[in-house]
Amino acid sequence: MTYYRPIPRTDHHHHARPEGALPLAGGWCWFDTVEVLARDAPPRLLPARDLPADVAHRLTAPRPPLSGMDMDAPRLMGILNITPDSFSDGGRHFDPATALAHARAMAQAGADILDVGGESTRPGAAPVPLDEEIARTAPVIAAIRAEIATPISIDTRKTPVADEAFRAGATLVNDVSGFTFDASLAPFASEHALPVCIMHAQGTPETMQQDPRYADVLLDVYDWLGARVEALTALGIPRGRIAVDPGIGFGKTRDHNLRLLQGVSLFHGLGCPVLLGASRKRFIGDLTGTPVASDRVPGSLAIAVMAANQGVQILRVHDVAETRAALDVWDAIRSC
Template identity: 50%
Template sequence: MVYAREFALVVRRGGRTVSREVVTPAGIDAALARLPDELGPEAEAQWAGLRTAHPPLQLGPRTVWLDQPQVMGILNVTPDSFSDGGRFMDDPEAMRGHAAAMHEAGAAIIDIGGESTRPGAKPVWEGEEAARVVPAIAHCVAMGAAVSVDTRRPAVMEAAIGAGAAIINDVSALRFDPRSLEFAAASEKPVVLMHAPGSGENLHAEPAYDSVAFDVFDFLKQARDRAIAGGIAATRIVLDPGVGFGKSLAENLAVLNHLAMYHALGCPLLLGASRKRMVGALSNEAAAHQRTGGSLALAQLGMDAGVQLLRVHDVFETVQARNVWRGLRDAALTDFAGLAE
């Protein structure tokens, strides 16, 4: 549903941009031919990535098509979630009702997590994390939803898949536990690999970025290549630029304004910007439950950039915004040449 007519061909060395040329598809072959020989194969691969029409995700009995933005609803079963304060862990009925509401509102996927990844959150023992997510996953699968599990621990991944989860969403990009990559490959499930600058328990460690948008690109490229080398098919990899993880407000904005660039990596993209701290920072420190408007603005930015999956708290509102966005796109792409004025 998204098209582009001009592209920036950027060459960087040592963290610095050494050349930048804006070209159209008609001139891309000549522009690529002018590159140094050692850059040619990667440039061709990135150009192919930009033109890739991704196949649907087959999630058990459900097929999620990626020819339009799809909404992934967030279900946190933690005591310290920044968005719901632990309500869905303490009250199983509330959890089931919320999951049903997201499913009925049009969430293509429900993403279930049992460990908070907000800055300063304490780690959770994998047995406790599994005990939190498995009942929620089983309930959502029983009502017909496609489910992803938001975890960085292979034991939790295994328990979640046993309960019916169909996607592994790992905020550490399979780096937290050395067993994760092997398990994810053996599971043959789609995986989401997210950018986070930190390692170990502190994913929010603040690095000295040379140029944050390009640094995130390089990280995601390395994560993709590592996953492929570990046995995960390229068609099962989704990439997430990690808005809010180890990035200042200015750095988050830079990444968001470069979203379209990440399509050059040849994988579907996931955007998780819903209710993030940056929305509050741009709206007089609005509390998490008051960030719907800003979250919708970021979701539309993602849609305009061709992002395939939107991970959100406010499913009904985001699906409605997506449907209006799609109606506008459908109308814009319709040929009215034969209609009377």
């Protein structure tokens, strides 16, 4: 199998953009060269004009709006963990009033969607009982929906949790298991025409960091996500309602994470919006000597700007105001 990674550019001026350059996913990046990857051959470069037609279509077609968000600029998904034990902000938003205040602050800071989760998926985390996960999430979603217009996603692996969240006003299902944990969750999303995010993880949160291994992490994750996209489209969820997430930190070593970030534009070949969640993760701490998660904002911002340069459409972040400011500066430089 051959893989094609577009090499994105963001130069705004026409003289910098050669004849034959193609738009990347109908967004703010373009490319005139792709890196051709294979498991049994060294990488090589290919002019974009020589791409197979079906590949070129997948890489260039505009992505339709997802849960009300246009995909023509990087969008911010603000993280709202309503858990006592999440790795970065566990316990901080466990009280519904605190959670609502944090949602309000993220919306005012420029979040495009709020991602509400009631089950920690940090390394070593144990599963949460169903009733408890529902009790943490659905009332908070209802309270947010009552006063904030920002779209809400439910971060869950379980259909009953997604069902209660949907009734409370959530309009996207973000599943860290890529819809492999609960066989009824994808049909539920299909039935209610809900957009979804498929994330790659190797193993479960309890075991995923013990000894993750890949033949080629970039291509292995791409193949897995591609197979999940096919499975969901077969269940009636159109490609335009599916976002893909390579799952930074979920069954990945530091080197695996870095390789996925370096090659993240490959995932545009799936024909879906790309969502990236690297905010405050442990490998940033390893790289920057910051054992405390809340000290990892600078490294998180570096990844956000790098991802925007790679055409990544959705950034899942803890620090909405800071990320919005970084992207505002990036955008001003890019489009002057």
